[in-house]
Amino acid sequence: MGILTKRRLVRAGAALAGLLLGGTVAATVWAQQLVADLSSHLIAITTGFTGTEVVLFGTTDGAGDVAIVVTGPRGPATVRRKQRVAGMWMNTDSLRFDQVPGFYTVAVSRPLDQLVGRPLLERHQLGLPQLQLPADATLPPDELAAYRSALIRNKQRQGLYAISMGQVAFLGERLFRTNIYFPANVPTGLYNVEALLIRDGDVVSAQTTPLVVSKIGFSAEVSDFARNRPVVYGVAAVIGAIAAGWAAGAAFRRV
């Protein structure tokens, strides 16, 4: 075994330990230019869930700027356009997008346009204008743009795409942190949290951390039941309703 491989093994072990320990970032600092982690890797949606905040924190090996991109699970989405037909507003056209993230937010330590050029912004999908949203059909550019901005506008209204960029705060020169807010209607699934270290107009280091948003407890059982055994669920819902109606009727008999 050569010295090089041994060194690599040690490095990988240290990185793994750093990941496992979560908070103890110091272990990997010498190996990576950027280390970041989340205060929690699981957002549990329980019956009382009203939205939550996750803290992303980390350290860099020196001066530089940090950008954080949070992307929710991707899936198809349809945007429909209404037009006036006989005085009524009805859906006349639609466009399907294939890989629409359910959630998208960016946090930066300095305004993006001061950090990197357009090609890099596009490569890392930094910022809503750079978010890749492939459409299912070919349309004239201006129409495509109208549909695209409508998609983003609707998502922003639901609170799932950030309207403005979040702020990454530096504590001293190396330590940074930012708060990521997830509203109550946050889609479930696997999220990607990407931290980028930017120095002299270039992305010099990147780290991706997974984040799981999942229903837990009663709400998870209900949605699993409804999805996995829909017919039984329907029958149970009807029986429950009859029982509840009957119980209420009986209870009120004496009043």
Place this chain on the structure above:
Amino acid sequence: MQVYLPIAEMSVNALLVLGMGWLVGFLSGMFGVGGGFLMTPLLIFIGVPPAIAVGTQANQLVAASVSGVLAHWRRGNVDVKLGVVMLGGGVIGTAVGVWIFGILQRLGQIDIAITLSYVFFLGTIGGLMLVESSRAILRRRAPTARRGKLHRHIWLHGLPFKMRFQRSKLYISALLPAGIGAVGGMLVAIMGIGGGFLLVPAMIYLLNMPAGLVAGTSLFQIIFTTAAATMLQAATNQTVDAMLALLLLIGGVIGAQFGTKAGSRLRGETARLALAMIVVAVALKLAWDLFSRPDDLYTLTMGLR
């Protein structure tokens, strides 16, 4: 108090939903209508996706109608024979409605079809009831006015398959209540409502049923159509939110009890006038939404549909 709805995937204020359930349950008990035509717009208004609003409130209507029927049953206000005949038509109507729903969905115009049918049915029925009940109230205030005939015979009463309904003191063609049930069943499938607002006036004006029996009998029939709709929605679309239904039905069953008591104290024409005004108000609101320019001309739907 915020509660997370597992199927709708959103968080709502539990007290607000309980209150909505109570209000709709109260009206349901008072007028013998399911109240679905009020609940769907209310749920959509607080942000519940339309498909889940429709599927879930079918479920809560089952509970509301059961408790409503119990209250009417104790007062002997349910004509089971007539209800079963209506139900026979209701099953056929539901099947036809599901078929029409499928066609509209493929054409991509189900939303506007639902709104248009709301405006049409609520507007027509509400308008007719408004005119009739205000006339009845005016007649009551002017006792010198000539009294109308007890029974008016129109061509509908000449249909075959005559049946005797002792409880309602009616001797009419079975096709009549079955046909009313069929239209009601179609409305359950297409509009996701119990259809009481249509059944009640139809039973009063077309069948000339004794007013006291109308609410109990229509609720009896609605139990079965809404139960079928719940199972269909759960099995095919997974749009029944048990948590939301639970909140709605707790509020609903309590409200229905108060509503039934309040309804027995109301005079028939006064109750009809009040119901007519609510129905017309909802129709006008929906028509306004249809014709006024929406804030955003574009809407977004996640998923394949």
